[in-house]
Amino acid sequence: xxxxxxxxxxxxxxxxxxxxxxxxxxxxxxxxxxxxxxxxxxxxxxxxxxxxxxxxxxxxxxxxxxxxxxxxxxxxxxxxxxxxxxxxxxxxxxxxxxxxxxxxxxxxxxxxxxxxxxx
Amino acid sequence: xxxxxxxxxxxxxxxxxxxxxxxxxxxxxxxxxxxxxxxxxxxxxxxxxxxxxxxxxxxxxxxxxxxxxxxxxxxxxxxxxxxxxxxxxxxxxxxxxxxxxxxxxxxxxxxxxxxxxxxxxxxxxxxxxxxxxxxxxxxxxxxxxxxxxxxxxxxxxxxxxxxxxxxxxxxxxxxxxxxxxxxxxxxxxxxxxxxxxxxxxxxxxxxxxxxxxxxxxxxxxxxxxx
Numbered sequence: 001x002x003x004x005x006x007x008x009x010x011x012x013x014x015x016x017x018x019x020x021x022x023x024x025x026x027x028x029x030x031x032x033x034x035x036x037x038x039x040x041x042x043x044x045x046x047x048x049x050x051x052x053x054x055x056x057x058x059x060x061x062x063x064x065x066x067x068x069x070x071x072x073x074x075x076x077x078x079x080x081x082x083x084x085x086x087x088x089x090x091x092x093x094x095x096x097x098x099x100x101x102x103x104x105x106x107x108x109x110x111x112x113x114x115x116x117x118x119x
Numbered sequence: 120x121x122x123x124x125x126x127x128x129x130x131x132x133x134x135x136x137x138x139x140x141x142x143x144x145x146x147x148x149x150x151x152x153x154x155x156x157x158x159x160x161x162x163x164x165x166x167x168x169x170x171x172x173x174x175x176x177x178x179x180x181x182x183x184x185x186x187x188x189x190x191x192x193x194x195x196x197x198x199x200x201x202x203x204x205x206x207x208x209x210x211x212x213x214x215x216x217x218x219x220x221x222x223x224x225x226x227x228x229x230x231x232x233x234x235x236x237x238x239x240x241x242x243x244x245x246x247x248x249x250x251x252x253x254x255x256x257x258x259x260x261x262x263x264x265x266x267x268x269x270x271x272x273x274x275x276x277x278x279x280x281x282x283x284x285x286x287x288x289x290x291x292x293x294x295x296x297x298x299x300x301x302x303x304x305x306x307x308x309x310x311x312x313x314x315x316x317x318x319x320x321x322x323x324x325x326x327x328x329x330x331x332x333x334x335x336x337x338x339x340x341x342x343x344x345x
């Protein structure tokens with residue numbers, strides 16, 4: 001697999017789990033949009049940048065999984081900080097369980113295979 | 120935050136706003152999306168990250184994705200369908216007016232004379248123009264009555280389209296006079312363009328007028344249903 005193919009595969013894998021990762025990071029500590037992008041990067045998740053994360057964050061807000069709170073700052077601009085709602089925590093718990101079950105199934109499927117099968 | 124960063128944020132937000140307006144996102148939603156985006160870009164800028172670094176060059180694509188994910192209502196203007204239906208609907212009226220004017224159908228018109236009464240000529244053309252407008256309005260009503268706010272749209276068209284015609288006609292005639300009433304194709308194309316643009320503008324304006332309270336109408340519906 002070339003690095004490009006590897007990157008594309010990583011993006012595809014992340015696509016289905018990005019909202020869960022965002023929710024998990026926000027449940028640890030509320031953040032504004034750009035800060036969340038940075039945290040995703042720090043966690044090693046190449047989420048596609050702000051252009052992907054911010055619209056997704058907006059959808060999560062529409063679905064009631066996160067809510068925003070405006071924080072006025074005397075020294076800087078006001079900030080809209082996103083935090084997970086009770087419904088968001090509940091959904092995160094369900095997603096986490098689903099993910100763990102999925103990973104277990106996938107691990108069991110790919111275990112003990114030598115990679116090609118053309119021996 | 121320096122002036123350059125502020126300018127970049129302004130440009131980015133303006134570009135996104137243009138795209139949202141092009142998508143016919145409600146004004147209130149444009150304001151909300153715009154305010155939220157500005158706040159977030161400003162927060163990033165205070166940490167030294169420019170808007171262009173965050174969004175790249177495809178701000179319009181970002182704005183489209185954001186509108187989709189935010190689930191915002193779009194005002195159902197349907198300009199294309201409205202304009203096409205109005206044009207097609209006018210054709211029977213034009214054919215009828217042509218037939219009446221050139222004597223293919225007998226009507227209550229005075230026989231042509233060497234010195235026609237200008238008042239009678241204007242009245243004849245006005246009646247024929249109203250027939251065309253009526254034909255167009257009826258077609259719009261019957262073909263598009265399922266669209267929201269169509270009664271108001273047709274009423275607004277009934278007011279604005281004749282008005283646009285009344286304004287465009289003397290302008291077009293003045294233009295024709297300046298080119299010595301030439302029948303050259305480019306001249307005729309410009310004359311048709313002038314009248315067509317005025318009428319199309321009136322139809323677009325009528326639709327916008329009819330849907331000006333669309334946001335509050337949509338928000339009021341759940342309350343009414345409850």
